[in-house]
Amino acid sequence: MACNSISQAASMGTQICTQIASIFSKPTHPYPAPLDLLVTELTSVASQKGNVFLYGVGREGLMLKALCMRLFHLGLSAHFVFDMTTPPIAAGDLLIASAGPGGFSTVDALCAVARSNGGRVLLLTAQPETGSCVKHANAVAYVAAQTMADDADAERDAKSRPLLPMGSVYEGALFVLFEMVVYKLGEALGESPEAVRSRHTNLE
Secondary structure, eight states, X not given: OHHHHHHHHHHHHHHHHHHHHHHTTSOOTTSOOHHHHHHHHHHHHHHTTOEEEEEOSHHHHHHHHHHHHHHXXXXXXXXXXXXXXXXXXXXXXXXXXXXXXXXXXXXXXXXXXXXXXXXEEEEEESOTTTOSGGGGOSEEEEOOOOOTTTHHHHHHHOSSOOSSOTTHHHHHHHHHHHHXXXXXXXXXXXXXXXXXXXXXXXXX
16 A cells, blocks of 8 residues: 555656646747746846845745745845835846736736836746736746646646646746756855855744
């Protein structure tokens, strides 16, 4: 029984990882590759000693919180929007926002506020052509994954219950993308593993 359970878990894990990995082989033209775009934007704001702000709703937001933590570990001034210690955004700062299905009223509003105060907006989305948030973005990172904007059709066409329902493919792709960003950004900034580790909290 235990062997069957382990085998099933391994099979499910492989299927999930394969599905997420396939997102990164999809073309993003005319948009730049998300990994390159994020590393370039973050390297630029770090060189200017600017603040990085991050925001997303729901599970997208959780992925961005994880990225925010690692950006802080890399030595950037990183803040998740609505935290009590978030400073004002200004020129030279960057807001990284996610709207997988293309638009959310909160993300639209925050991107508009960031732009009106001189901040730069990088939008992560799976719907760059139709989303309402794109009009506020200086740069668009196209993550070509299923979200809740198109999951209903996909699930109707599936012969069985999907392993990754609703926006899980997009959210999982964000996690993997952000891990790649952290690795490449650490190289670009010359941050050693020891320096990164030294910034981790000891209040645990």
